Amino acid sequence: MSKCSIIQDGNELVLSFPYDAGMVADLKSSVPVSDRRYDPTKRVWRVAPSKAAKIQNLCHKYFGELPFVPDVAKSKPVIKQAIIDVRYIGTTKDRGSDERSAYGWYKDGWNVVFFESVLCKWFDAPMHPDEQPTLYSVLSIHRDAADEEIKTGYRRMAIIWHPDRCKEANAQDQFMAIQHAYEVLTKNREKYDAGLAFEMSLRNAPSKNSVYNVLADGYRSPLRSGLIMCEGIEILGVFQVSKIFAWEDIRDNNGRILVVSWPKGADKFQEVWA
Numbered sequence: 720m721s722k723c724s725i726i727q728d729g730n731e732l733v734l735s736f737p738y739d740a741g742m743v744a745d746l747k748s749s750v751p752v753s754d755r756r757y758d759p760t761k762r763v764w765r766v767a768p769s770k771a772a773k774i775q776n777l778c779h780k781y782f783g784e785l786p787f788v789p790d791v792a793k794s795k796p797v798i799k800q801a802i803i804d805v806r807y808i809g810t811t812k813d814r815g816s817d818e819r820s821a822y823g824w825y826k827d828g829w830n831v832v833f834f835e836s837v838l839c840k841w842f843d844a845p846m847h848p849d850e851q852p853t854l855y856s857v858l859s860i861h862r863d864a865a866d867e868e869i870k871t872g873y874r875r876m877a878i879i880w881h882p883d884r885c886k887e888a889n890a891q892d893q894f895m896a897i898q899h900a901y902e903v904l905t906k907n908r909e910k911y912d913a914g915l916a917f918e919m920s921l922r923n924a925p926s927k928n929s930v931y932n933v934l935a936d937g938y939r940s941p942l943r944s945g946l947i948m949c950e951g952i953e954i955l956g957v958f959q960v961s962k963i964f965a966w967e968d969i970r971d972n973n974g975r976i977l978v979v980s981w982p983k984g985a986d987k988f989q990e991v992w993a
Contacts, residue, residue: 723778725771727789730796730954734764734774742781749773751815753832756955765955769816800950803831803958804969807944807979807988811835811937819937824988825958832959838940841963853915854900859941859966862912866905873901875968876941878993879978886982886989893941943988944969944979 723736736742746755746764754767766774768791778784803825811819811833818834825831838844843856855862858872876897882890903911948965951958969977975992982989 721784721786722782723784723786725774725778725786725788727768727791728765730768730952731765732768732771732774732789732791733758733761734766734778735762736778736782739781742777745777745780746774749777753814753816753820753957754955767954796952796954798950798952798961799958800948800964801958802946802948805831805944805947806969806977806990807981808833808940808942810939811838813937820959821937821940830957832957833940834960835938837960837963838938841966842941844938854904854911857896857900857941858904862915869901869904869908873897875976878976879942881993884978884980884991884993886980886985887943888983890980942966944977 723734725735726733750766750770750773754770756765757763758765764774771788771791775785775788778786805823805825807824809821809823811821813819818836820835821833821838822829823831823833842859843861844852853862855864858869858876860868860872864872877894879885880887880890880893880897882894885894887893946967946969947960947963949960949963951960951962953959971977971992973992978991978993979988981987
């Protein structure tokens with residue numbers, strides 16, 4: 720009878736094997752934490768399909784077996800659409816996958832993942848080190864925003880990033896950038912747009928493969944919380960966002976906006992209403 724088995728369960732692979740300390744240690748060191756999760760109830764490991772070959776080789780190394788691996792390429796992932804209440808989003812980091820990602824606090828844990836390209840697309844943010852954020856992305860609005868939307872975006876971002884409420888390390892700098900963006904877009908928008916268009920016409924778009932290799936620092940979303948309408952797949956207990964449709968502020972019964980920040984030295988983010 721085989722000691723190891725690998726079966727498919729939705730968007731995940733389920734790995735079962737007799738306890739072996741060496742294999743467990745090897746599994747933890749060779750498969751990123753974002754791609755594995757131990758299920759104590761069933762005493763199995765749930766692993767991302769992309770690591771199928773890796774866990775099969777581990778079974779061979781420790782038990783001399785090559786268990787059958789389901790052909791996950793033939794089964795389409797189950798894509799879900801949802802409105803998620805995200806209370807805090809961190810900076811994108813390299814987590815051993817093909818693309819950097821940021822974790823978000825959702826359902827009392829870091830249970831949602833935003834890929835860097837998804838966030839950059841939504842906020843119209845640069846994805847190359849020699850590009851600067853547009854003034855529109857600073858205000859979290861799109862380039863075709865109406866004048867009233869610019870004012871609304873400014874008020875929203877000023878509330879969220881005001882140093883009296885926001886305790887992020889760069890709150891003061893971000894607040895000044897928001898004020899600058901509003902001033903330019905309300906007084907010299909036509910001139911700014913012309914310069915932006917000229918700059919874009921001269922720029923060669925980076926290839927998809929080069930983008931994530933050359934960025935020096937992870938991307939940080941200008942909004943750190945919100946009610947986000949999105950789609951993605953749920954894997955290993957984490958919802959991986961692949962597309963964002965809408966992003967609204969979280970408000971209380973009095974209409975106040977939730978402002979979240981992570982003070983320096985704190986072990987968790989803090990929430991205030993403004």
